Amino acid sequence: MEDTKASKVKGTILLIEDDPAIRRMLNIAFQDTGLKAVEAETGNDGIKAVIHHKPDLVLLDIGLPDISGLEVVQNVRGWSKVPIIVLSANGQEGLKVQCLEQGADDYVTKPFGVAELMARIRVVLRREISAKSPSESPVFVAGNLRVDLSAREVYLGSERIRLTPLEYKLLTTLIKHAGKIVTHRQLLAEVWGPDYTEESQYLRLYIGYLRKKLSDGAACIVNEPGVGYRLTVPEAVAE
Numbered sequence: 001m002e003d004t005k006a007s008k009v010k011g012t013i014l015l016i017e018d019d020p021a022i023r024r025m026l027n028i029a030f031q032d033t034g035l036k037a038v039e040a041e042t043g044n045d046g047i048k049a050v051i052h053h054k055p056d057l058v059l060l061d062i063g064l065p066d067i068s069g070l071e072v073v074q075n076v077r078g079w080s081k082v083p084i085i086v087l088s089a090n091g092q093e094g095l096k097v098q099c100l101e102q103g104a105d106d107y108v109t110k111p112f113g114v115a116e117l118m119a120r121i122r123v124v125l126r127r128e129i130s131a132k133s134p135s136e137s138p139v140f141v142a143g144n145l146r147v148d149l150s151a152r153e154v155y156l157g158s159e160r161i162r163l164t165p166l167e168y169k170l171l172t173t174l175i176k177h178a179g180k181i182v183t184h185r186q187l188l189a190e191v192w193g194p195d196y197t198e199e200s201q202y203l204r205l206y207i208g209y210l211r212k213k214l215s216d217g218a219a220c221i222v223n224e225p226g227v228g229y230r231l232t233v234p235e236a237v238a239e
């Protein structure tokens with residue numbers, strides 16, 4: 001049974017996209033939601049629209065007629081924390097990863113389904129709301145995985161799981177960015193240090209160790225091939 005009230009989110013979405021067909025499709029999709037859409041067709045107009053409309057979330061096409069979506073991310077991240085979801089086409093993998101490294105929150109690849117995009121939007125907006133709430137819990141729970149961040153203890157059901165310091169740091173780094181894709185370079189820099197950003201074999205190895213120790217509790221660690229990893233957050237948000 002789905003509680004439609006709980007799954008509704010409100011806010012203003014800024015769509016920076018030069019393709020009128022995609023703008024039309026998304027406008028129709030937004031009509032049934034609590035979301036209000038405003039539009040910009042170029043990168044420079046998009047930046048102005050972020051200032052003018054103060055959107056709750058930006059949907060940003062990478063291939064724009066004036067400046068690239070990457071340049072928009074770099075500009076906007078200089079002065080705003082507004083969540084950004086990048087719309088990328090095939091062949092834009094490199095730019096997409098750079099957008100994430102420059103602070104974009106997520107991406108969807110064209111052609112995308114409206115339902116998938118809406119789910120991503122809801123996750124990002126919910127994360128914004130919970131990040132702003134003062135009662136942030138020091139315990140992360142996903143399925144039968146429970147991580148007590150203050151006691152630095154990890155449980156699978158009632159069983160205590162022993163992680164090495166590196167495994168624990170990798171897990172808590174993913175938890176810190178829960179719901180968001182963390183690129184390989186970002187994870188390597190945060191867990192191993194800035195000199196290790198090219199050592200992706202370390203990451204693969206330690207993700208493997210974590211998955212093995214956490215067994216089915218590792219289901220929340222999702223591989224985004226060629227990009228990075230994402231810790232999925234449970235849909236139900238405790239009130």
Ligand code: CA
Pocket residue numbers: 017018019061062063064
């Ligand atoms: Ca385009």
